[in-house]
Amino acid sequence: MATLNVDVPRFYCLLRKEFLYDGTAHHGEFVKVCVFGAASIYGRALGFHVLTENGAVIWRLPIHSLCHKEDAPVQPLDWLQFWDCFSYDISCIAFDRLANCRVRVRLRDGSSEGGQYMFTLDWYGGEDAEEAGDGGHKCAHVIALDNGNFAVQPNNRVQWFCPAFVTPWTKKPDYLTNTSVWKVERETETTDGFFYDDVARASQPSQVRLYAKGLRVGGNSPVAPESNGQPLGTVNPETDH
Incomplete structure (x- = not known):
């Protein structure tokens, strides 16, 4: 680089x-x-x-x-x-x-x-x-x-x-900019074992969505898997420090 x-x-x-x-x-x-x-x-x-x-x-x-x-x-x-x-x-x-x-x-x-x-x-x-x-x-x-x-x-x-693959649009698509980034690492057991296991926990989506700048608010807001319904990145002063 x-x-x-x-x-x-x-x-x-x-x-x-x-x-x-x-x-x-x-x-x-x-x-x-x-x-x-x-x-x-x-x-x-x-x-x-x-x-x-x-x-x-x-x-x-x-x-x-x-x-x-x-x-x-x-x-x-x-x-x-x-x-x-x-x-x-x-x-x-x-x-x-x-x-x-x-x-x-x-x-x-x-x-x-x-x-x-x-x-x-x-x-x-x-x-x-x-x-x-x-x-x-x-x-x-x-x-x-x-x-x-x-x-x-x-x-x-x-x-x-690309004539072999692309059919060109005639009307501009209404795509939205991604406001999420993804991370997969959470927890594993602490062990010397070569074939270690994940820490047992409740089932979750395989990827964790993190806060990103430019987050949309309102009906299109992505919601974190464990966010209690709050949009990603929302800070709750009662629980978040």
């Missing part, structure tokens, strides 16, 4: 040249680059590391500085990347099953753009990176958009296409 910097599957594209001049000059010009890494600084947009064709390494460029067509439209950074980094600790993987998948990305302005999956960045090592619920973790799929830009988008902004 990586902290701060991570290798990414290298790819070649264009860098908008004004990003080499602090935005002061050379607008509308481009430099060929090889993207080879990314940096994750908590609370900031992802930064991508590039090697230019004349031998310079440039650090921590935002995704809207890169494109793969000279006529790509200039789109705001927050259209192309939906969330800031959730942690300094980051991982990168190109999922075999998603390789070469076509996608449709829903951008922040509500428009949609087709594209091609490249790889996925994900975070760990902190509450924001690992909690469930609406305020919890998000991954970041890096996608080459058909319009010539690149996007970094979470699961709920991407529709995937």
